[in-house]
Amino acid sequence: MMKVYECCGIESVTKKVYCSSCGKEITNEIDVPEEGTVYSYTVIQVPPAQFAHLAPYTVALIQLKNSKAKVTARILESVAIGDQVKLDSIVDGAYVFKKVGSSKVLHNS
Template identity: 80%
Template sequence: MKVYECCGIESVTKKVFCSSCGKEIVNETEVPDEGIVYSFTVIQVPPAQFAHLAPYTVALVQLKNSNAKITARILENVEIGDQVSLDSIVDGAYVFKKVNTNEAVY
């Protein structure tokens, strides 16, 4: 996914101006669709729009090779530090899944 950068501040949000130097933000880089769980919550009391999904996990994912983070729905239960990767984009939501770190053994 795309990350926008200026003055060392990286974000998945494309802002117009850099809050540090005031110049227009022009640097775009492509980073892998994977990262680690920085933190998470399990939402038990959903808004009406997501009532059919509850309970569901939302996590703040620290993207690989970047300072940027992204808020994503996660298909499984996770802990801080778990590796996750993009599974799909559903109705405008980034949905990540846990990477089975044991897979490499087989």
């Protein structure tokens, strides 16, 4: 399960001590499934130097299931808006998702 942090109706996957809206301490932690829907995406052709070995790769904005929160993640395959995806791993602090029910993974060399 992923954690979402909520205050004032705003949900985020980034843990913050204080709410940026009201200034109160954020104490609401919600467990949400590690699944979601592709809300938007782009294919990175010319990445920063530290990610050159991954190019081309897809980055998507994922609407998390049972939550208002969205998370930016690298996607292991080609996707379309509306595709169902699931968390595959967390690499160097970055979320990596894959399509639900997909067994084919594209590897960049």
